[in-house]
Amino acid sequence: MPGSPHIVSDVMTRAVATVGRDAAFKDIVRTMQDRKVSALPVVDGGQRVVGIVSEADLLPKEEFRDSDPDRYTQLRRLSDLAKAGSVTADELMTAPALTVRADATLAQAARTMARARVKRLPVVDEAGRLEGVVSRADLLKVFLRGDEDIAEEVRREVVAYLFPGPGSAVRVEVRDGVVRLVGRVRDTSLVPVAARLVRAVEGVVDVEFQV
Numbered sequence: 001m002p003g004s005p006h007i008v009s010d011v012m013t014r015a016v017a018t019v020g021r022d023a024a025f026k027d028i029v030r031t032m033q034d035r036k037v038s039a040l041p042v043v044d045g046g047q048r049v050v051g052i053v054s055e056a057d058l059l060p061k062e063e064f065r066d067s068d069p070d071r072y073t074q075l076r077r078l079s080d081l082a083k084a085g086s087v088t089a090d091e092l093m094t095a096p097a098l099t100v101r102a103d104a105t106l107a108q109a110a111r112t113m114a115r116a117r118v119k120r121l122p123v124v125d126e127a128g129r130l131e132g133v134v135s136r137a138d139l140l141k142v143f144l145r146g147d148e149d150i151a152e153e154v155r156r157e158v159v160a161y162l163f164p165g166p167g168s169a170v171r172v173e174v175r176d177g178v179v180r181l182v183g184r185v186r187d188t189s190l191v192p193v194a195a196r197l198v199r200a201v202e203g204v205v206d207v208e209f210q211v
Contacts, residue, residue: 008102009123012123012132013132013135014131017031018042018047019041019043020042020045020089021050021090023042023089024088028058038054038119039119040054041097041122041133042090047130048129049128050097052095053093054094057094061085098112099122100123101123101125109121109139119135145202150174150201151172151173154181154198158198159181159194161197162194170182170185178204179201179208180209181198181207182211194209
C-alpha cells in the first residue's frame with residue numbers, strides 16, 4: 001500500500017530557544033518568560049541536546065526556600081532537594097533528554113509523549129544535534145486538515161486498495177474529519193481492516209460504515 005503518514009518534521013517548530021550547561025538559574029527563568037515556554041533544551045557547544053530544564057525543575061527552589069523538611073521528606077524528595085540548591089542548567093536539568101527524530105511519524109511522537117507524560121520533545125538528527133521541538137499542540141495540527149483532502153487520501157490509499165471495482169462500489173464522505181464509507185463490498189470481512197487503515201489516515205477523527 002503506497003503513501004506514508006506525516007512526520008515530525010512537517011509540524012515541528014524549528015526556531016527553538018535553548019540554554020547552555022552553565023546558564024544561571026535567573027537566566028533560565030528569564031528565557032522561559034521571554035519565549036513563553038515551560039521547558040528549554042540544554043545543549044553543548046556542538047548543539048547536541050544533553051538535557052531538558054523545565055519549570056518543574058525550577059520550582060523546588062521556591063518550595064523549599066524557607067522550609068526545613070523533616071527526615072521523611074528529605075528521603076522521599078531527595079532529587080527535588082538537590083535541585084533546590086542548584087544554580088545552573090547542568091545541575092537542574094533532567095538528563096539524558098528524551099528526544100525524537102525528524103522522520104518519526106506523528107503517531108510515534110505521540111506515543112513517546114504519552115508514555116513519558118511530557119508536553120514536548122526536542123527533535124534531533126542522527127548525531128543528537130537539535131533540529132527543532134515538537135509539542136502536543138503541533139501533533140494536533142493534523143486535525144485541521146480539510147475534509148476533501150482526507151477523502152481523497154482514503155479513496156486513493158484505502159478504497160482503491162481494498163475494494164477495487166467492478167464488484168465493489170464504495171463512496172467516501174467526510175464531514176468534520178469523520179469518514180463515512182457507503183456502498184457495496186464483495187468481502188465484508190475487509191470492513192474491520194478498512195476501519196483500521198482509515199483511522200491511520202492523518203486528520204481522521206472517526207470512521208463509520210454503511211456497506
